[in-house]
Amino acid sequence: MSALPPATRPRPxxxxxxxxxxxxxxxxxxxxxxxxLVFIAxxxxxxxxxxxxxxxxxxxxxxxxxxxxxxxxxxxxxxxxLRVMLFLAVQVPIMLAIALVAAxxxxxxRLHGRRLFxxxxxxxxxxxxxxAAMMWGFMYSDRIGLTGSLxxxxxFDLLAPYAKHWLLVSIGNIVTWEFVGYNMLILYSxxxxxxxxxxxxxxxxxxDQFRIVxxxxxxxxxxxxxxxxxxxxxxxxxxxxxxQILKGLVPNLISTSYTPNIYAYTLxxxxxxxxxAATVAIVMGVITAGIAYLVQLRGMxxxx
Amino acid sequence: MKNHTMRRALAAGAGLALAxxxxxCGGGSEAGGGGGDGASADEIEAALQEGGELTYxxxxxxxxxxVAAFEAAYPNVDVNLVDTSGAADNNQALQNAIAAGDGVxxxxxxxYQSLLQFQLPGQLTDLTEFGFGDLEDLYTPxxxxxxxxxxxxxGLPQDSGPMAFFYNEALFAEHGVDVPTTWDEYIEAGKALxxxxxxxxxxxxxxxxxxxxxxxxxxxxxxxRAEGEQVTIDLADExxxxxxxxxxxxxxxxxxxxxxxxxxxxxxxxxxxxIASITFGAWGPGILEGSVPDGAGDWRxxxxxxxDGTPVNxxxxxxxxxxxxxxxxxxxxxxxxxxxxxxxxxIDEFMATGGFPATVKQLESDEFLxxxxxxxxxxxxxxxLVAGADDVVEGWQYLPWQSYxxxxxADTVGQAWLGETTLADGLAAWQAENVKYGTDQGFTVxx
Numbered sequence: 001m002s003a004l005p006p007a008t009r010p011r012p013x014x015x016x017x018x019x020x021x022x023x024x025x026x027x028x029x030x031x032x033x034x035x036x037l038v039f040i041a042x043x044x045x046x047x048x049x050x051x052x053x054x055x056x057x058x059x060x061x062x063x064x065x066x067x068x069x070x071x072x073x074x075x076x077x078x079x080x081x082l083r084v085m086l087f088l089a090v091q092v093p094i095m096l097a098i099a100l101v102a103a104x105x106x107x108x109x110r111l112h113g114r115r116l117f118x119x120x121x122x123x124x125x126x127x128x129x130x131x132a133a134m135m136w137g138f139m140y141s142d143r144i145g146l147t148g149s150l151x152x153x154x155x156f157d158l159l160a161p162y163a164k165h166w167l168l169v170s171i172g173n174i175v176t177w178e179f180v181g182y183n184m185l186i187l188y189s190x191x192x193x194x195x196x197x198x199x200x201x202x203x204x205x206x207x208d209q210f211r212i213v214x215x216x217x218x219x220x221x222x223x224x225x226x227x228x229x230x231x232x233x234x235x236x237x238x239x240x241x242x243x244q245i246l247k248g249l250v251p252n253l254i255s256t257s258y259t260p261n262i263y264a265y266t267l268x269x270x271x272x273x274x275x276x277a278a279t280v281a282i283v284m285g286v287i288t289a290g291i292a293y294l295v296q297l298r299g300m301x302x303x304x
Numbered sequence: 305m306k307n308h309t310m311r312r313a314l315a316a317g318a319g320l321a322l323a324x325x326x327x328x329c330g331g332g333s334e335a336g337g338g339g340g341d342g343a344s345a346d347e348i349e350a351a352l353q354e355g356g357e358l359t360y361x362x363x364x365x366x367x368x369x370x371v372a373a374f375e376a377a378y379p380n381v382d383v384n385l386v387d388t389s390g391a392a393d394n395n396q397a398l399q400n401a402i403a404a405g406d407g408v409x410x411x412x413x414x415x416y417q418s419l420l421q422f423q424l425p426g427q428l429t430d431l432t433e434f435g436f437g438d439l440e441d442l443y444t445p446x447x448x449x450x451x452x453x454x455x456x457x458x459g460l461p462q463d464s465g466p467m468a469f470f471y472n473e474a475l476f477a478e479h480g481v482d483v484p485t486t487w488d489e490y491i492e493a494g495k496a497l498x499x500x501x502x503x504x505x506x507x508x509x510x511x512x513x514x515x516x517x518x519x520x521x522x523x524x525x526x527x528x529r530a531e532g533e534q535v536t537i538d539l540a541d542e543x544x545x546x547x548x549x550x551x552x553x554x555x556x557x558x559x560x561x562x563x564x565x566x567x568x569x570x571x572x573x574x575x576x577x578x579i580a581s582i583t584f585g586a587w588g589p590g591i592l593e594g595s596v597p598d599g600a601g602d603w604r605x606x607x608x609x610x611x612d613g614t615p616v617n618x619x620x621x622x623x624x625x626x627x628x629x630x631x632x633x634x635x636x637x638x639x640x641x642x643x644x645x646x647x648x649x650x651i652d653e654f655m656a657t658g659g660f661p662a663t664v665k666q667l668e669s670d671e672f673l674x675x676x677x678x679x680x681x682x683x684x685x686x687x688x689l690v691a692g693a694d695d696v697v698e699g700w701q702y703l704p705w706q707s708y709x710x711x712x713x714a715d716t717v718g719q720a721w722l723g724e725t726t727l728a729d730g731l732a733a734w735q736a737e738n739v740k741y742g743t744d745q746g747f748t749v750x751x
Contacts, residue, residue: 056424056704057533057746144569164722251564252511252718256711269396270711271741272421274403 049278056272067279076257077280081287083168084259088236091172096228098176099183100221104213106184107191118188122181129178133245136174141249162250171242179235183228190224191217226299230292237288240265260284342433343635352639355380359633360640361388361398362413362625364462365590366654373649374640381636391415391623395707398628402427408630410637411644414459415623416450417514420530420704422626423458429627430456434638442646446696447662451624453701454532459624460645461662462654465585466693467518467608467620470592473681474602475504475580487550487609494559497580505561506580508573511721512565513713514620515583516547521618521700522608523547527735528703535704535747537738539731546611548727555720555727562721571595583608585620586689590658593679600678605685607692617695622662660689667693705745709738 053063071077102121106114124132139146140161147159161170194216202212240261247254247262256270257263260280268277343351360371360383371383386409388394395418401407402422414422422428436457440448447461469484476483476493479500484490494506509515520527525543529536538544554560561579563570573579575598584591592603608617625644627637644650651661655672666672667690676682703709716737717730725733735751742749 055744055746056421059425138568141569143563144572164724249564249567249569250510251714252722255715257715266711269399271708272399272705272745 046278046282049275050282052275054273054275060275063275067276068283070276071279071283076263077260077283080257080260080263081284084237084239087168087172087239088233091175092229092232092236094172095176095180095232096183096225099180099228100187100225102180102184103187103191103221104217106188107217108209118184121184124178124180125182127178129241130245132178133174133242136170136177136242137246137249140170140246162253164253167246167250167253171239171246174242175235175239179232183232186224186228187221190221194220222299226296229299230296233292233295234288237284237291342435343638345435348434348635348639348642351635352378352381352643355382356633356636357382357384358410358636358640359384359386360411361386361394361409363388363390363394364413364623364654364659366657366659369653369656370644370650373653374643377643377649381640383640388413391418392707395421398422402628402630405630408628408632410631410633411625411627411641413462413623414626415621416447416461416619417517417702417706419451419458419624419626420453420702421707422628423454423456424533424704427629428458429629429631429634429638430458431460431627431638431641432457434642436460436642439642439646442664443662444664444667444693446619446693446698447622447624449698450622453530459626460641462623462625462645463587463660464662464693465587465619465621465660466617466689466696467522467583467585468588468689468692469581469606469609470584470588471581471604471606472577472579472599472602473604475577479504483606484609485606486613487554487611490609491553491557491559494554495557498559503578504580505578506559507582508561508563508565508570508579509721510562510564511714511718513710513717516551516713516717517702517706517710518585518618518620519551519583520544520547521697522616523550523611524616524697526699526701528701530701530704533747535742535749537703537735537742537749537751539735540728544731545728548731550611552720552727555723574599583620585622586660586692587621587658589677589680589685589689593658593677601681604680604683605688607688608695615692615695616697617692618700619696703738703742704747705738705741708741709734712737 050067051062051064052060053066054060102117105111106118111117127135138144142148142151142157142160142162147161151158160166161173198216199212202216207215238261239259243254243258244262244265247258254262256266261284264277264280264284267273267280271277355378358381360367362385364370367385367387371385375381375383388397394413398409398412398414401409419428439460440452443461444464447464451457451459451461471483473483476497479497481493481496481500482489484493490506497504497506520543523543523546525541525545525547527537527539527541527544561573563573563579570579574582574592574596577599582588589605592599596603607615610616625641627634627641631637646663651663651666655661655666661667672686673690674684675686677685713734716733717727719725719733720727720730739749739751
């Protein structure tokens with residue numbers, strides 16, 4: 001608005017203002033209705049639920065903020081939350097580094113079969129997460145899977161994806177396989193936005209490929225990298241499919257509170273504790289939003 | 305009924321999705337929720353003759369044929385059969401439907417161990433009001449005991465699962481190992497098999513909570529006592545400790561394969577002769593015949609392994625069918641249920657493809673006892689299975705929240721299978737978790 005010349009600005013309180021705002025409301029209403037139904041209503045309902053307690057004996061009672069007080073001292077919740085934070089700290093940097101290298105390689109134009117690589121890397125993202133987890137779950141099996149064949153070939157237990165201390169790494173491998181292509185695409189599209197003149201100018205100045213990468217390409221993808229990081233943080237905190245599927249194969253290694261989402265699921269669907277499950281989900285949501293927001297703030301500040 | 309549903313749905317605030325299904329919930333509710341709406345046998349029969357629609361949830365493989373026979377007998381009744389695929393999915397769907405107050409079935413299959421979980425919050429119809437008390441003599445004492453707790457009748461038994469020892473005789477013979485009859489012999493036989501072929505395991509177990517509780521039951525343990533809201537948990541009683549001491553030796557001997565049951569890997573291992581024996585309920589023959597074709601002629605059934613030679617047994621699995629308190633067509637549901645689990649027509653259909661009934665008449669019939677199974681090398685398997693039913697230890701009870709308790713079994717006792725703890729310590733941890741949960745759920749729990 002501020003860019004408009006003063007002459008065309010409508011008089012305060014004039015007829016035009018009223019008409020514009022009515023028309024605007026008409027345009028916005030369908031969105032607002034959908035937004036209220038699919039975003040606000042579930043959140044509000046979860047908040048409402050979290051104020052009660054469900055009991056097999058005595059039914060449902062209002063307990064105020066008791067559930068929140070309980071979550072903050074619940075060792076099972078924190079056990080799961082710390083596990084996904086560890087997962088986040090290790091898996092996300094590795095995944096994004098691979099995605100970045102892949103995006104730079106494809107963008108360099110020096111790769112034969114560029115399209116094949118791009119589609120090949122992206123393809124795992126098109127495989128539903130549950131299917132991917134089942135597929136890897138079989139491959140990890142020492143008895144019937146690829147792991148067994150490799151160990152036979154090596155003559156000793158080369159790989160033990162289902163050993164207790166390797167399990168989180170095994171899950172990280174599945175998640176990385178699934179999402180490298182997706183993140184590569186985000187970064188690659190950012191690279192595509194760099195005007196070709198920039199490269200021409202750099203070439204005239206005698207910059208080699210590594211200088212171009214360092215001084216043009218990396219700064220160009222920084223914004224996209226922040227977005228990819230935020231998505232990955234959210235994804236890590238919501239870790240569910242992969243451990244839940246693997247639990248069927250190695251039941252004792254993955255507890256019912258392995259990740260906060262699995263914990264909430266168990267509470268709700270096995271434990272008849274819908275309200276407490278809602279509380280866990282809300283607290284985890286707030287933590288996720290907080291961390292994602294901090295990362296975004298930091299990323300954007302560097303950007304400017 | 306409709307208003308009640310509406311209020312719940314609005315409170316749920318789940319918006320359009322739920323509101324849309326409300327239109328489908330205008331159905332008849334002549335016998336709405338709550339108690340005090342009983343009917344006589346004549347009234348039930350009249351309702352069936354008049355007809356209508358009813359919904360039946362089950363994962364029983366024979367259900368389709370049973371329903372077809374029922375619809376032939378009562379042509380005015382239309383049964384909407386829903387396959388819920390298994391106990392866990394079934395219970396979850398039922399819990400959700402009851403919570404939403406919408407889509408509740410009229411008749412639903414519920415495992416004995418899960419009945420209390422639905423009965424305590426008042427979600428099941430007390431069938432006493434429909435004269436079902438007269439049916440007691442039709443069923444074995446243990447199955448009737450399972451459906452009639454807390455001063456009511458909450459379902460009718462469909463089948464039962466007295467355990468037996470299923471073993472691959474050819475495999476034992478091949479390695480020259482004697483078939484065990486006691487748990488001590490089981491451990492020795494397991495070691496002998498391992499020695500003969502390191503790939504062979506005498507059994508498989510990764511900490512199946514259902515099997516563990518059945519084996520505790522067999523050992524004479526009574527860790528759970530439930531009387532209404534009073535619950536006692538003692539997972540260190542004499543019988544439970546007896547099981548834990550024995551089974552710890554099984555685990556320490558390293559004779560079990562760590563293959564979880566009911567997985568593809570498990571079926572493969574049964575087919576290729578990796579797993580030499582297994583403890584099943586009496587429903588086991590159908591599983592082996594259906595899913596382990598390579599074992600045809602090789603497998604046999606023996607009485608359950610004992611501790612000291614005295615036959616002693618327990619049940620594993622087994623289901624009843626019940627009528628939810630919020631069933632929209634309750635009277636029809638009650639009528640269908642009665643036909644389903646008392647009529648010869650229905651039970652014969654159930655037994656025709658491997659079902660193991662809960663009714664005394666069928667269990668004791670000469671035809672059933674004399675049946676020689678081709679799969680089991682011509683063995684009269686039902687003689688063994690029925691005899692096993694007589695040795696079941698009386699007085700066992702499950703927790704009112706058994707399915708949740710089984711869910712957290714792996715977190716606690718299951719760690720003993722990894723060697724991270726002992727069974728005794730794992731049981732203590734399981735007890736602590738259950739005491740906490742029970743207390744949180746409003747029970748008075750004593751240890």
